[in-house]
Amino acid sequence: MKDVLGLINLMNEQDDLSTLTRNRCVGAVPFAGRYRMVDFALSNMSNSGIQKVMLLANDKADSLLEHVGDGHHWGLDTTAEGGVTVLSPSHLAKDMRGDLFHLYSHLDVLKNCTETYVLLAPSSVIYHMNFENMIDYHLGNDADMTILYKHLTEMDRHAHIGHAYSLEMNEQGRVVCVTPTYHALPSLKPQNIDLDTMVIKRSLLIELIEQSMMLGSERYLKEVIWSHLADIHVQGYANHGYVAIMDSIDSYYAHSMHLLQPHGWHEFMINHESVYTRHEEELETAYHDQALIRNSFIAHGCSIEGYVENSILFPGVKVNRGVSIKNSIVMHQCAIEANAYLDHVILDKQVVVEQGAILRGEFAHPIVAEKRVEISQ
Secondary structure: OOOEEEEEEOOOOOOOOHHHHOOOOHHHOEEOOOEEOHHHHHHHHHHOOOOEEEEEOOOOOHHHHHHHOOOHHHOOOOOOOOEEEEEOOOOOHHHOOOOHHHHHHOHHHHHHOOOOEEEEEEOOEEEOOOHHHHHHHHHHOOOOEEEEEEEEOOOOOOOOOOEEEEEEEOOOOEEEEEEEEEOOOOOOOOEEEEEEEEEEEHHHHHHHHHHHHHHOOOOOHHHHHHHOOOOOOEEEEEOOOOEEEOOOHHHHHHHHHHOOOHHHHHHHHOOHHHOOOOOOOOOOOEEOOOOEEEOOEEOOOOEEOOEEEOOEEOOOOEEOOOOEEEOOEEOOOOEEOOOOEEEOEEEOOOOEEOOOOEEEOOOOOOEEEOOOOEEOO
16 A cells, blocks of 8 residues: 555553553554564554555654664565654643644655555554455545544443544444543443544645644644534444553553453464564573463463462563462563562563562553562561
8 A cells, every 4th residue: 555654653652551651652552462463553554555654743752763763573664755754842842731732833744755555553452454445445435534433332341441432323333423431341231332443645745734733722633623523524434353541550461461351461472473473582481390370361481480360461570489470460570579469560671579579460550560660578
């Protein structure tokens, strides 16, 4: 799809992931034992034939940009007009909330592109999607833009959504009304949740940005679109597969734990082989005689001497003798010293849990440890 420009929007991320996003953007947060959240958006674009991607970066994107590089790990064509281009926030955009001014400050870049369409996606929503089908649907309905959504029912009880929009559509699938929703648990009622992904003609996107900046009434592109529902044809397109919206510690923890359920892992694993990430040296994992592991994901390069149950361990984690880890997420190169106890805990990278320390959280309120801290008794 050489006529489609990929645009990953970091400016709309809900920054409610506690200390996990103190010094990184949501798209750089590790997930599922080996990925970063941005990997899914990049992989979807690459697998859909999109070779030119722009990152609408925020001021906490340094680690993400280091992870992404020029995009070759995701199979993006880094020659000629392909690969990844970073649209950094200007000094003014850093002080302004929302993505609209950021887009406006890079309007010359958008105008100089040759692609007819823009596929705009978030980094904080995980799903598998062939965008070719979505674009074909968009063209077939002669829409001005097409919005991706997930229809949540009572069966989707693992969904935890902090901030989202609920879409109301007519019989033809046209979006006619949008309402903000908070903690949209499916047990309340079935609803169509906006996945912050759209197909739009580049010329229309530029027109909406320019008009809105002249009026100065909105700060977010989505607010502009919702205010023009009567004037422009916005079509809805359903995603029927796995979806995880990461906009809070609650949602991050719940979706991570959902992966450890048999049906959750199966749901996530569909097309799993087509999700790419930055290549790193994979060291062998050492399982010692005292190790006991139950229903857990253990990444490469770990050293396990203790007990691990219903947990996700990222590369390079060291679990010493007498340690018990349950219902927890332990990120890269953490060290859990002898006889420590962890239950319902999220440890960021390179955390040291000292000998005999006890950390016990709850499912609704997991304990979150900041990167590179030392935790004592």
